[in-house]
Every structure is written in C-alpha cells, then in structure tokens.
Amino acid sequence: MSKPAEWSVEVSKQLYGLEHSIRGEYLTIDETGALVLKIGDESVRIIDLMKKYGFETAYIRFLPAIKSTMKKVFETFKTLSQIHGYTGKFQPVFPMKVNPIPLVIDAIWRYGEEFNWGFNSGSIGELRLLHRYLDKGSRLLIYDGVVSDNVLKLLMDFKKAGWHVIVDVESEHDLQVLSKYGEINVGIRVKPFYKPGGKWSHSAGLEGKFGLTINTLLKLIKEYKWLNERAILIHIHGGSQIYELKHIAAIFDEARILFNDLRSIGFENISIIDTGGGMAYPYHDSRKGTPESPNYTIVDYLNLLIRKFNDVHPHPTLVFEGGRYIVASHRIVVAKVVDVRPYSTEYKPFETGNGERLIGIPESLEGIKKILQYTRDIQSKIKGKTLTLAERERVEDIITHYREEIIVKLAEIIRSNPSSVENIINDPLLYKILTSPSRRFIVNLSLFADIPDSVLVNQYFQVTPIQKLNEKPDVLAVLGDLTCDSMGELREFISDVEIETSVDSWFNRMDFRISHLPKKYLKLGGIPLHLPGKDEDYYLAFLDTGAYQDPLAMKHNLIYGAPEIVIDINGSGKPVIKVLKHGRKSYL
Known part of the structure; x- marks a missing residue:
C-alpha cells in the first residue's frame, strides 16, 4: 500500500481545480510552484507577467482557449455524428x-x-459591432431581439452581403414588421413548457420572458399566412447554465415534438432546430450536478442532442449556442493582496507565568460542543447591553480563545485518530468551525467591476494563488475587495481532492482549519491561501471570468477598466503578447 502523500504540486492541482477538462489544457503548475500558461511548446509564469508590466491587477486574456473549446465542440459533434449515422x-x-x-x-x-461559426444577436448595438465583418465572408446570423425597421435595415445589409440571416419571431409585433421584408427568413421561438433547475429557470415555462405560447402561435399562423413559407427554424430556450442532464433531455424532447408537429401542420420548410444556450460551463469540474458543477460533459450533451433528433427525418440542422462554454475560460483576473487582517477578533492565548493554558478544552466531542454553545450563549446574553472597553475586550478574548482552542483540539483528535474525522465533519456545528475563515485578505480589485456575477447571482469562480503552489496553505481566508460595499467579498471554496494525503496535510499550517480531506467534497467558508511574507507580492487568480463579466462590469466606487495582457499565437505557434492599459495602472 502506497504511503499517503505530503503536500505537493499534484495536491495543489486538485485543490485549486487545475485538473480541469477545459482550463487544464493550458493552465498548470511548474516545479517552482508557480501558476503557468502553456502556449504551444512554451510556458509563461503568470507572476512574471504581472511583475514585468508592473501591474497589481490585470485581466489576462488567453485567446487560444477560445479556439481550443471551439475545436473541442466541433470535433466532438463530428465524431458522434459518425457513430450515430447522423447526416x-x-x-x-x-x-x-x-x-x-x-x-x-x-x-x-x-x-x-x-468551423463556419455563426453569430446570435439580440440588439442593434451588437449588429453594428458585427457590421465590420460584413464583407469579410458569410456566416449564419440569428437575430432574436426586439424587431424594428432600423434592425431590419441592418439585417438586410448582411443578407445582401451573402450572410444567412434568420429573424426569430416572438410576438405579433415582430410579424407586422417582418411583413415588409419578404426576403428575410424567420425562426419561430416558442416558450418551453418545462422549467429546468438553475439560477435562470425563471426564463422558461409559460411565464418566461422568451418566445410564443402555443395558443398565440396557432392564432398568428391563421392571421399571417406567409409564416409557414418563410419559417425555416424552431428555437426553444430552456435557460442558461442548466446543470442536470435530465433537464437538458426534457428541453430536447419538447423541441423534437414541436419540430415534428409543426412540420405535420404545413411548416415543410422548417429544417433547423435551435435548442438554446442551456449547455453549462463547469466552473468546478467535479460533475456533482450543482449550479457550479454540471453532471455532464460536452460529449454527454452532444451525444444526447444527436440521439434525440436521430429519428427525425430528414435529419435537421442542429444549432449549438453554448457561448458561455466557448469563452468562459479565456479570461483570468489576477490581483495582488494588499492587506491581511484577522477575520474576527485576534487570538491571544490565556497563559500562566509558566506558559500553561488557563482554560482547557474537553477531550470529548460532546464536551467541545457544549463549550461552543457556551460561547454562543455569551453573545446572546450580552446582546443589546452596553459594555465598557475592558468588558468588551474580555468578552472578545474569551470567545476567540475558545474558538481557536477548540479548532486546535479537534485537529489533535483527528491526528490521533483519523477515522474520527467522519463524525466531526458530519456534525454541522463542528464542521462549520473547522472550515471557518481566520483571515480577511484585501485584494486590489472590485468584484462589482471585475467579477460582477459573484455579486449578482452568487456565481462560483475558482480562486487560486499564482505562486507557492508547492507549499501547504497557511490559512482559510475571505477575500475583500476595495469597494465600500459589504457585498464586495468572496468566501466560498469547493475542496475536492482525490489523492490520498497524510493526516497532517489536511490542515492549514497556521490556523489549523481543514483545507481538504481525501475523496471528500467539501464547501469551505474561506479560501486556502498562504500568508504573504514581509515585502512579498502575493497574487491571486480568479479563473473562468470570460463569459458575461466584461459586459456586466460596473463603475462601483469608480473602480473599473483593469489593464489587459492579451496572449495569442502566431502562424508559427509562437506566443504573441500585447498589453492594453486602459488608462490606469492599479486601483491604489
């Protein structure tokens, strides 16, 4: 039997989510413990980039990640279509x-x-941006925003330039406008009856924002006789980031039935099916079927898509809209830690003149829980009372002392009897204290400006240090940004390490909190990090921020517009790096 591992780069790769089906292809750790980008046959240390350009905060855009995911999607479909005989x-x-x-x-x-990758647009502003590619070639352009004469005039430019333009209809207003533009093909967007799980499930169902109900569609078919001639596409969108495959399957089933039924009532020109953008990006790659970790892969998704439409003849064209999957991994936010503070009160052990502890902690778990309850009772009893400075200091010292001594005691119990960890982590009170933060790291960024979905929808983003990854973490830390808003904090961390590690490596070096347990899926109350040394520049990377974060960025506290380090590959496969400074060097 092999000996459990001590701390290593391999443990860090799993702890910080670097063995990932997408970002794992280009992001890894070198022998010095530094986070590196693999660019062809070369590699670049992220900390070297930050120091070279003198940035305390930057967006690193690794554009080859976009090409890699596009290729993965396209080749996966190609392989599966050959296996299933899908034409x-x-x-x-x-x-x-x-x-x-x-x-x-x-x-x-x-x-x-x-790959003949097309575009889906929903506003006139997006069409104007895309207009610069008007004469550079032709692609499919599906428009599903609010239709107006101004929009249609722009779309006619694309049509005349040879683009394949389809306008989704979602209301009678859309049909009235489109009646004047007979050259434009249309898609019929229908509300899915099924409501999948997830943060955007409200966009599906009969009350959802997008699409026509069937009773409205059937009414409009009678009034607009040209619809069955110009309709070539069916669009049904079940919501974003659908994390369970069974919900994806239900949307596909609805789409297939709708496709067949519409063709049976005279929509013979419909040959394209767009099942929307439900494909989830794995912000954490543990496949648990949670909002941050879908229980399926791109192979599972496309395999299901093909199987669901394989009995439809002739086989329709299948549209893939997974934009989040394509671009999420390309942008990394890197920011320097500018201050480290105690998360709560600072720990000061009570000792006699001989260095002996004045207050002992029981050996039994039940005794420990009673002490925890006692500290809660203290806070409850003094709630609303005015304390002198001396009284306040004493109360804080007692509560902090008990909390930290209990954590040390629990670590001792686990080290002496590793199997006891099961009982401890299965107790909500003990689990919470062992996975609680001990520090607050102030980081040179704004979550509102740089990673707004962490505030808006509580989206999980993987955080990792960019150095010291060959060392055991020191503490669990909550990350505070530079804004004056209490929502400007990030604390959730998923720990999922499969490597068998030694008991000693389960605990952080300084605060004795648990950073991981082998083969256990844990949600920690803080992020395992290292305490920066004196005068050390310590940086953190926030991964997978390439989808939605750029357009949603705010100017909260007028903190915005981080400099960018853009990395691409030239025709010879060599890295090309350019810097876009956006008018500022740092937030401080």
Missing part, C-alpha cells in the same frame, strides 16, 4: 450577449472560420 448539419453560433467586446468577437470570427 444533419451542425451549426454553432456565438450569442454575442455572452461577451460582445471587440477582442472576443474578433477571436470568434478568426478562429470560427474553419
């Missing part, structure tokens, strides 16, 4: 709302040429 076309499109900044749209255009 229908595969038509990927990029929903521009996911990230409409010119840098990303240009990457989609360039990298998407070999």
Whole structure:
C-alpha cells in the first residue's frame, strides 16, 4: 500500500481545480510552484507577467482557449455524428450577449472560420459591432431581439452581403414588421413548457420572458399566412447554465415534438432546430450536478442532442449556442493582496507565568460542543447591553480563545485518530468551525467591476494563488475587495481532492482549519491561501471570468477598466503578447 502523500504540486492541482477538462489544457503548475500558461511548446509564469508590466491587477486574456473549446465542440459533434449515422448539419453560433467586446468577437470570427461559426444577436448595438465583418465572408446570423425597421435595415445589409440571416419571431409585433421584408427568413421561438433547475429557470415555462405560447402561435399562423413559407427554424430556450442532464433531455424532447408537429401542420420548410444556450460551463469540474458543477460533459450533451433528433427525418440542422462554454475560460483576473487582517477578533492565548493554558478544552466531542454553545450563549446574553472597553475586550478574548482552542483540539483528535474525522465533519456545528475563515485578505480589485456575477447571482469562480503552489496553505481566508460595499467579498471554496494525503496535510499550517480531506467534497467558508511574507507580492487568480463579466462590469466606487495582457499565437505557434492599459495602472 502506497504511503499517503505530503503536500505537493499534484495536491495543489486538485485543490485549486487545475485538473480541469477545459482550463487544464493550458493552465498548470511548474516545479517552482508557480501558476503557468502553456502556449504551444512554451510556458509563461503568470507572476512574471504581472511583475514585468508592473501591474497589481490585470485581466489576462488567453485567446487560444477560445479556439481550443471551439475545436473541442466541433470535433466532438463530428465524431458522434459518425457513430450515430447522423447526416444533419451542425451549426454553432456565438450569442454575442455572452461577451460582445471587440477582442472576443474578433477571436470568434478568426478562429470560427474553419468551423463556419455563426453569430446570435439580440440588439442593434451588437449588429453594428458585427457590421465590420460584413464583407469579410458569410456566416449564419440569428437575430432574436426586439424587431424594428432600423434592425431590419441592418439585417438586410448582411443578407445582401451573402450572410444567412434568420429573424426569430416572438410576438405579433415582430410579424407586422417582418411583413415588409419578404426576403428575410424567420425562426419561430416558442416558450418551453418545462422549467429546468438553475439560477435562470425563471426564463422558461409559460411565464418566461422568451418566445410564443402555443395558443398565440396557432392564432398568428391563421392571421399571417406567409409564416409557414418563410419559417425555416424552431428555437426553444430552456435557460442558461442548466446543470442536470435530465433537464437538458426534457428541453430536447419538447423541441423534437414541436419540430415534428409543426412540420405535420404545413411548416415543410422548417429544417433547423435551435435548442438554446442551456449547455453549462463547469466552473468546478467535479460533475456533482450543482449550479457550479454540471453532471455532464460536452460529449454527454452532444451525444444526447444527436440521439434525440436521430429519428427525425430528414435529419435537421442542429444549432449549438453554448457561448458561455466557448469563452468562459479565456479570461483570468489576477490581483495582488494588499492587506491581511484577522477575520474576527485576534487570538491571544490565556497563559500562566509558566506558559500553561488557563482554560482547557474537553477531550470529548460532546464536551467541545457544549463549550461552543457556551460561547454562543455569551453573545446572546450580552446582546443589546452596553459594555465598557475592558468588558468588551474580555468578552472578545474569551470567545476567540475558545474558538481557536477548540479548532486546535479537534485537529489533535483527528491526528490521533483519523477515522474520527467522519463524525466531526458530519456534525454541522463542528464542521462549520473547522472550515471557518481566520483571515480577511484585501485584494486590489472590485468584484462589482471585475467579477460582477459573484455579486449578482452568487456565481462560483475558482480562486487560486499564482505562486507557492508547492507549499501547504497557511490559512482559510475571505477575500475583500476595495469597494465600500459589504457585498464586495468572496468566501466560498469547493475542496475536492482525490489523492490520498497524510493526516497532517489536511490542515492549514497556521490556523489549523481543514483545507481538504481525501475523496471528500467539501464547501469551505474561506479560501486556502498562504500568508504573504514581509515585502512579498502575493497574487491571486480568479479563473473562468470570460463569459458575461466584461459586459456586466460596473463603475462601483469608480473602480473599473483593469489593464489587459492579451496572449495569442502566431502562424508559427509562437506566443504573441500585447498589453492594453486602459488608462490606469492599479486601483491604489
């Protein structure tokens, strides 16, 4: 039997989510413990980039990640279609709302040429941005925003330039406008009856924002006789980031039935099915079927899609809209830790003149729980009372002393009897204290500006140090940004390490909190990090911020516009790095 591992780079890779089906292809740790980007045959240490350009905060855009995910999607479909004998076309499109900044749209255009990657637009502003590619080639363009004469005039430019333009209809207003533009093909967008799980489930169902109900559609078919001639696409969107495959299957089933039924009542020109953008990105790759970790892969998703439509003849063209999946991994936010503070009160052990502890902690778990309850009772009894400075100091010292001594005692119990960890982590009170933060790291960024979904929808983003990854973490820390808003904090961390490690490595070096347990899926109350040394520049990376974060960025406290380090590959496979400073060097 092999000896359990001490701390190593391999443990860090699993703890910080670097053995990942997407980002794992280009992000790893070198022998010095530094986070590195693999670029062809070369590698670049992220800390070297930050120091070279003198940035305390930066967005690192690794554009080859976009090409890599596009290729993965396209080749996966190609392989599966051959296995199943599916003869229908595969038509990927990029929903521009996911990230409409010119840098990303240009990457989609360039990298998407070999895959005929199209675009999905929902506003006149997006159409104007895309207009610069009007005469550079032709792609599929699906428009599903509010229709107006101004929108249709722009879409006619694309049509005349040879683009394949389809406008989704969602209301009678859309049909009234489209009646004047007979050259434009239309798609019929229908509300899914089924409501999947997830943070965006409200967008499906009869009350959902997008699409026509069936009774409205049947009424409009009678009033607009031309609809069955010009309709070539069915669109049904079940919501974003659908994390369970069974919910994906239900949406596909609805789409298939709708497709067949509409063709049976005279919509013979319908040959394209767009099942929306439900494909979930694995912000954590543990496949648990949670909002941050879908229980399926791109292989599972496309395999299901093909199987659901394999008995429809002739095989329809299948549209793939997974924009989040394509661009999430390309952007990394890197920021320097500028201050380290106690999370709560600072620990000061009570000792006699001989160094002996004045207050002992019981050996039994039940005794420990009674002490924890006692500290809660103290806070409850003094609630609303006015304390002198001396009284306040004494109360804080007692509560902190008990909390920290209990954590040390629990660590001792586990070290002497590792099997006891099961009883401890299965007790909510003991689990919470062993996975609680001990420090607050102030980081040179704004969550509102740089990672807004962490505030808006509590989206999980993987955090990792960019150095010291060959060392055991020191503490569990909550991350506070530079804003004056109490929501500007990030604390959730998923620990999922499969390697068998020694008992000693389970605990942080300084605060004795648990950083991981082998083969246990844990949600920690803080992020395992190292305490920066004196005068040390210590940086953190926030991964997978390439979808939605750019267009949603706010100017909260007028903190915005981080400099960017853009990495691409030239025709010889060599890295090309350029810097966009956006007018500022740092937040401080």
